[in-house]
Amino acid sequence: MPAERPSWAPQHIDLDKPNAARVYDYFLGGACNFEIDRQFAENFLTVMPEIELVARRNRAFLRRAVRFCVDQGIRQFLDIGSGIPTVGNVHQIAQQMAPECRVLYVDNEPVAVAHSELMLEHNPNAAVLQADLRDPATVLGSESARQLLDFDAPMALLMVAVLHFVPESAHPRSAIEQYLKALAPGSLFVVSHVSIDDWDGEQSRPGVPSYNQTTTPVYARTRQQVLELMAGTELVAPGLVWAQDWRADPSDDVDDKPKHSFILAGVGRKS
Ligand SMILES: C[S@@+](CC[C@H](N)C(=O)[O-])C[C@H]1O[C@@H](n2cnc3c(N)ncnc32)[C@H](O)[C@@H]1O
Numbered sequence: 001m002p003a004e005r006p007s008w009a010p011q012h013i014d015l016d017k018p019n020a021a022r023v024y025d026y027f028l029g030g031a032c033n034f035e036i037d038r039q040f041a042e043n044f045l046t047v048m049p050e051i052e053l054v055a056r057r058n059r060a061f062l063r064r065a066v067r068f069c070v071d072q073g074i075r076q077f078l079d080i081g082s083g084i085p086t087v088g089n090v091h092q093i094a095q096q097m098a099p100e101c102r103v104l105y106v107d108n109e110p111v112a113v114a115h116s117e118l119m120l121e122h123n124p125n126a127a128v129l130q131a132d133l134r135d136p137a138t139v140l141g142s143e144s145a146r147q148l149l150d151f152d153a154p155m156a157l158l159m160v161a162v163l164h165f166v167p168e169s170a171h172p173r174s175a176i177e178q179y180l181k182a183l184a185p186g187s188l189f190v191v192s193h194v195s196i197d198d199w200d201g202e203q204s205r206p207g208v209p210s211y212n213q214t215t216t217p218v219y220a221r222t223r224q225q226v227l228e229l230m231a232g233t234e235l236v237a238p239g240l241v242w243a244q245d246w247r248a249d250p251s252d253d254v255d256d257k258p259k260h261s262f263i264l265a266g267v268g269r270k271s
Contacts, residue, residue, distance in 0.1 A: 009034070010110040020165060020216035021109040025084040027055040032084045032115055044210055053253070054262045058192055060252055061243040061265045062160050063088050065190045068236075068247065068267065069156040070097040074188060076148070076155040077103040078179075080133050081162025084112045085119045090158065091126040101125065102148045106139055108132045133162060134170050136178035154186035161263065163229060164194040167219045173229055180232050183270055189233045192243055192265040193226045194218055226264050233268025240266035 009015070018040035022033040026041040033041075044051060069077070075098060079090050082105035094101035105116050105128040116128035127144045139145065149155060157179055166172040180189065196208065211218040221229070227240055238246065242258035243265040 006034070010114045013110045014215060018214045019109060019111075020211065020214060020218075021084050021107065021112045023214065024055055024161070025086065027052050028059065028086050030084060030086050032111055040210075040214065047210060050260050050262070053260065056253065057243045057261045058161050058263050058265075059086070059088065060248075061192055061246050061263070062090070062158075062190075063093055064247050064249065064252075065158075065160070065265070065267055066090050066093040066156070067097065069188050069190070070094050070101065072188065074154055074156045075101050076150065076153065077101065077158060078106070078139075078145070078149060078155055079103060079158040079160070080106040080139065080179075081159060081165070082107050082112065082116065082128070083161075084109075085115050089119070091120070091123065095125065099125075103127075104129060104144055104148045106131050106133070133159070133166060134172070134175050136175050136182075140179070140182050151182055152184055154184050154188070156188045156190055157183060158190045160190060160192045161194070163191065163226075164218050164220060165216050167217075173231075176229055177232070180270060185271055187270045188236075189230060189268040189270065191226065191230055191240075191268070192263050193229070194220045194262060195223060195226060195264045196220045196262075197223045197259075197264070223264060226266075230266065230268045233270050236267050236269055240264050 015034055018037045022037040023041050026033045026037055077090050077094060091103040103126040107113055113128050113130040120126045120128060127148055129142050129144045131138045163172055208218050208220050243261040243263040244254045245258050246265045248254045
C-alpha cells in the first residue's frame, strides 16, 4: 500500500524511501518527516546511537559559524543544503545580531523548500530556492540570488552537512570552484562534512552504508579530501576540526571524544 501523504507534504515527492533532510529533522526532534523516515532513523539509532548527538553538534557548529561570520562583518549568506527549518536557522541567528542580514537558502528537497517558504513568508530579507548544489549556474543566476545577494561584497557561502551527499562522480570540487569564483574577496566558506578519519579500523562503525537505502546516500571523506574541497580559501583558526571543537561556547556539549562528532567543520576565507 502506498504511504499516506500528509496534507502539508508537497506533491511529487517519494514517500516510499527515506530522505536525509527528513531523517535529520527527526534526529533533531522535528515533525517534518514521514513514517518511512522515522523507521529508518530508529533502525539507524540501533547502529549508531550517538547520531542525535552528531546532529546537535553539527547544528551547534552552524550556529557558532554564523555568529562568527556576522562578527566578521558579513551581512549576506548563501546557505546551500539548508535543510528543513528547525530551531536556530541561519536568518534567525544572523538577523538577531544584525537585522539587515540577507539569506538565500537553497535545497533540492521539496519538503525542506515548502517549509522554508512558509517560515519566510513575511521576511523580505530571506528566501528559499529549490535547486541542486551541483548546478551552480542555476543557483548563482537565479532571480532570488540577483534580488537578495550582492556578489561585489563579501558573503558567507554555507555548505553545512551537505557535501557528503555529493559523490566524486558528481564533481563537487568543480561546482565549489564556480561558487568561490563568484564570491568577492573576504567572503567566508563554511563547511561541515561527515568523516570517518581516526576511526582506526572501526570504519563500519558509524553506519554510513545504511544511507544507501535512502534517496540520499552518504559519501564520507577523509580530512585531506575535505581540505581539497575547501582549496582556494585560507582556514581560520582552529582549522578543520571535529565539529564540537570549532570555537565551542562554554555552554556547548563538548566531551573528550571529539571524533564522535563524526563531522569535520571549518571556515575558509577567500582572499
Ligand atoms: C543533513 S541536512 C543539513 C541541513 C543544514 N545545512 C544543517 O547542517 O543543519 C542536508 C541537506 O542537504 C540537502 N541536499 C542534499 N544534497 C543536495 C544537493 N545536491 N543540492 C542541494 N541540497 C542538497 C538535503 O535535502 C538536506 O536538506
